[in-house]
Amino acid sequence: MHLLLYVLRRIIQLIPTLLFIALVVFLLVHLLPGDPASAMLGDRALTADVNRINHDLGLDRPLPVQFLLFLRNLAHGDLGRSIQLHESVLSLIAQRLPVTMLLTAMSALIAVALALPLAFLAALRRDREADILIRGTFQVGLSMPVFYIGLLLLTFFGAYLRWFPVGGYGDTFAGHLYHLFLPALTLALSLSAVLMRNLRQAILQVIGAEYVDFARAKGLPARLVLFRHVLRNALISTVTLFGLQIGTLLGGAVVTETVFAIPGAGRLMIESIYGRDYPVVQGTTLCLAVVVSLTFLLTDLAQVALDPRLSR
Amino acid sequence: MTIALPARSRRRRRFPLPLVVGGGMLAAQLLLALFPSAFAPYAPDSFDYNALMQPPSAAHLFGTDNFGRDVLSRVIHAYSVDMQIAVFATVLPFFFGTSVGAVIGYAGGMAETIFGRLVDAIITFPFLVLVIAIVAVLGPGLINMYIAVGVVDWVFYARLAVAEVKVQKRLDYAEAGRAMGYSPARIVFRHLMPNIITPLIVYWMTDMALAILLGSSLGYLGLGAQPPIAEWGVQIADAKNFMATAWWMSVFPGIAIVLAGLSFSLTGDGVAETMRTRR
Numbered sequence: 001m002h003l004l005l006y007v008l009r010r011i012i013q014l015i016p017t018l019l020f021i022a023l024v025v026f027l028l029v030h031l032l033p034g035d036p037a038s039a040m041l042g043d044r045a046l047t048a049d050v051n052r053i054n055h056d057l058g059l060d061r062p063l064p065v066q067f068l069l070f071l072r073n074l075a076h077g078d079l080g081r082s083i084q085l086h087e088s089v090l091s092l093i094a095q096r097l098p099v100t101m102l103l104t105a106m107s108a109l110i111a112v113a114l115a116l117p118l119a120f121l122a123a124l125r126r127d128r129e130a131d132i133l134i135r136g137t138f139q140v141g142l143s144m145p146v147f148y149i150g151l152l153l154l155t156f157f158g159a160y161l162r163w164f165p166v167g168g169y170g171d172t173f174a175g176h177l178y179h180l181f182l183p184a185l186t187l188a189l190s191l192s193a194v195l196m197r198n199l200r201q202a203i204l205q206v207i208g209a210e211y212v213d214f215a216r217a218k219g220l221p222a223r224l225v226l227f228r229h230v231l232r233n234a235l236i237s238t239v240t241l242f243g244l245q246i247g248t249l250l251g252g253a254v255v256t257e258t259v260f261a262i263p264g265a266g267r268l269m270i271e272s273i274y275g276r277d278y279p280v281v282q283g284t285t286l287c288l289a290v291v292v293s294l295t296f297l298l299t300d301l302a303q304v305a306l307d308p309r310l311s312r
Numbered sequence: 313m314t315i316a317l318p319a320r321s322r323r324r325r326r327f328p329l330p331l332v333v334g335g336g337m338l339a340a341q342l343l344l345a346l347f348p349s350a351f352a353p354y355a356p357d358s359f360d361y362n363a364l365m366q367p368p369s370a371a372h373l374f375g376t377d378n379f380g381r382d383v384l385s386r387v388i389h390a391y392s393v394d395m396q397i398a399v400f401a402t403v404l405p406f407f408f409g410t411s412v413g414a415v416i417g418y419a420g421g422m423a424e425t426i427f428g429r430l431v432d433a434i435i436t437f438p439f440l441v442l443v444i445a446i447v448a449v450l451g452p453g454l455i456n457m458y459i460a461v462g463v464v465d466w467v468f469y470a471r472l473a474v475a476e477v478k479v480q481k482r483l484d485y486a487e488a489g490r491a492m493g494y495s496p497a498r499i500v501f502r503h504l505m506p507n508i509i510t511p512l513i514v515y516w517m518t519d520m521a522l523a524i525l526l527g528s529s530l531g532y533l534g535l536g537a538q539p540p541i542a543e544w545g546v547q548i549a550d551a552k553n554f555m556a557t558a559w560w561m562s563v564f565p566g567i568a569i570v571l572a573g574l575s576f577s578l579t580g581d582g583v584a585e586t587m588r589t590r591r
Contacts, residue, residue: 020433024442028449143573145525147532148548148566155555244435251440255529259552269441270533273448285437285445293436 003304010300017293025286026070029278030063079286080279084272089283092268097287099169099264100253103180107187107249108242114192119199120226126204135200138193146252150186150259157182167261183260187252191245198241202234209233236306243299247292331582337575344388345395352385356542365558375560377550386542387564393543394572397454397527397536398520401461406516409466411501413473414508418481418500424474434467443526444535452535457527465519472515476508510587517580521573528569544569 054060058069073079079089122131141149158166170179206212207230215225254266261267265284272280304310344351353373360380368375374383416423446460447453480486481504489499530536531545539546544565551561 016429017433017436021436024433024437028445139574139577140570143521143525143570143577144566145529145532145545145569147529147545148562148569151548151552151555151562152566155559159556247435247438248440251438251444254441254444255533258533269444273444273535278449281445281448285441288441289437292438296436 003308006304007301010297014293014297018290021286021289021293022071022074023067025282025289026067028285029282074286079283082272082277082280084275084277084280089279092280093265093283093287096263096265096268097291099176099262100250100257100266100288101291102176103184103187103253103257103262103264104246104249106177106180106184107191107253108246110184110188111191111195112242114188115195115199118192119196119203122196122200123203123207134196138196141189142193144190145255146186146190147255147259149189150183150256153182153186154260169263180262183256183262186256186259187249190252191249194245195238195242199234199238202237203230206230206234232306236303239299239303239306243296246295246299250288250292328582328585330578331586334575334578334580334582337571338579341391341572341575342395345391348389348392352382352388354382354385356386356389357381357540365554365561367558368560374564375558377547377561378554378558383547383560383564386547387544387568389542390544390547390565390568391572393454393537393541394524394527394569397457398523398572398576400454401458401523401527402465402516402519404458404462405465406469406512406519408462409469410473410509410512412466413470414477414500414505416470417474417477418496418504420478427470427474431467431471434464437464439464440526440529444530444533447530447535452530452538454527454537457530457536461523461526468519469512469515472512473508476511477504480504480507510583514580514584514587517576517583521576521580524569524572524576 051060058066061069077090079093081088082092085092118134122134125131154166157163164182165179168179170176212225212229215229216222220228250266253264254269256262257264257267258270265287269281269284269288272278272284348356358381360376360382362380363372363376364380365378366372366376366380372382372384374387377383377386416427442464443457443460446463447456450456450459477500481499486499486504489503494503527536528543528545528548531543532549533545534549537543537546539550547565548562551558551565554561
């Protein structure tokens with residue numbers, strides 16, 4: 001019962017957040033110096049065209065009215081039309097967003113697969129060579145921008161060793177996974193550094209707790225103590241952090257998709273920026289923010305599953 | 313002899329290793345940033361069409377790029393730009409966010425509730441995506457990048473300041489200030505501020521490292537510093553088609569980014585450690 005109420009409450013809390021996201025994305029285009037239509041059409045635009053676009057977009061009405069119209073369109077799934085690609089923004093994003101989601105999911109998996117064992121190793125060998133080596137490597141990794149890690153991996157594993165394709169997305173699902181491996185690894189490296197650091201600290205804290213001493217004292221094998229008691233409790237704060245990092249991951253995906261020429265929502269956004277295609281920029285920003293807020297919801301639920309006390 | 317030992321160990325604790333290493337690296341890089349021409353062997357934009365994409369040699373220690381520009385000189389001149397990004401992108405968020413956060417934390421009540429909601433909403437935006445979107449609308453360039461970062465970034469300082477002030481305002485010395493009849497502004501800025509500033513300065517250091525990563529990423533995407541300005545991200549973008557044939561074009565700017573980031577985070581760690589032991 002508690003749990004159900006908690007889930008309901010969290011879903012209701014999502015509504016003001018989504019409204020705020022809509023408001024920011026709406027205001028974004030109004031930050032444009034001058035009026036959006038002339039900015040979209042460039043310097044050589046005809047006044048008639050400018051007026052027509054302003055009217056089509058409803059930009060000649062008062063701001064609050066425009067916002068309500070914007071919300072009404074959103075509710076109908078109408079994000080406007082792309083100026084460059086002459087297609088509805090929603091269908092463009094519907095084609096591209098799954099690619100970004102797959103990339104993000106893969107990199108999250110790789111990051112966890114890297115961070116979990118290394119965090120244990122570092123924590124159990126605290127302040128010894130392995131710990132210092134792992135932490136030092138990750139510290140350097142954290143100081144490297146995503147696009148540069150991507151270019152390095154691309155050059156070495158793609159162009160030099162030819163183990164992986166240097167870009168693109170493939171045609172089959174297996175092909176997708178193959179094409180996305182290097183970009184996913186690129187994103188995973190910085191995320192795993194953050195997760196590793198946090199998990200190592202959490203493990204060190206949990207290992208000192210009395211219930212761990214007790215589990216050990218009652219003769220549980222070390223492996224069971226580590227997995228059932230230490231890992232589960234250490235994971236709680238790491239799950240929170242993981243959720244908070246999803247935004248960073250998606251931001252990184254925008255850059256990575258550009259480096260590896262992957263047809264995802266991030267690359268769509270960057271290309272639309274170059275083409276001054278503001279409805280698409282607006283739409284992708286909105287969708288990526290919505291994805292993040294849904295992930296926050298999911299991580300909150302995952303936390304409750306790990307520690308039911310949190311729902312009260 | 314016995315007296316000298318504790319004295320020496322105390323002095324060592326005042327300057328922990330990360331602070332010495334990080335601070336030293338940072339000082340050296342600031343020197344490069346302030347006086348690039350004194351260290352760079354060539355001008356950053358002087359073309360030499362007789363020396364295109366030359367590998368590192370005695371004449372060009374880091375080689376030359378596809379326009380025959382000296383990579384070392386461009387990396388050095390980029391210090392002015394990238395260090396400027398680190399400072400300019402974060403200094404206003406630091407001061408503004410800290411002050412606003414301290415005031416909100418001291419006031420509490422309604423202001424704090426509203427601010428909490430604002431923070432929750434802002435962190436749902438992927439930071440980089442939002443900054444890119446704002447730059448997209450304002451137009452590429454450094455100034456617009458500072459604006460875009462500033463619009464979002466102050467919230468993180470304010471959140472930290474709120475949390476710190478909430479603890480400090482309940483302590484006896486704040487209570488004493490109120491009993492003395494000091495104005496809230498005086499209590500917040502003269503008395504509480506010195507006690508909350510350390511974690512904010514530490515965060516500022518991390519943030520400057522992040523700003524360098526962000527600045528070079530935007531430069532790479534063509535949304536930050538504009539070519540032909542020497543900036544590490546721009547340099548790497550210029551080099552991306554020559555990664556395999558002219559590795560020196562991208563490797564040296566890449567190393568510069570890593571070193572700059574490392575020195576900021578080491579200095580931050582060092583400051584944190586110093587302040588902890590002093591407390």
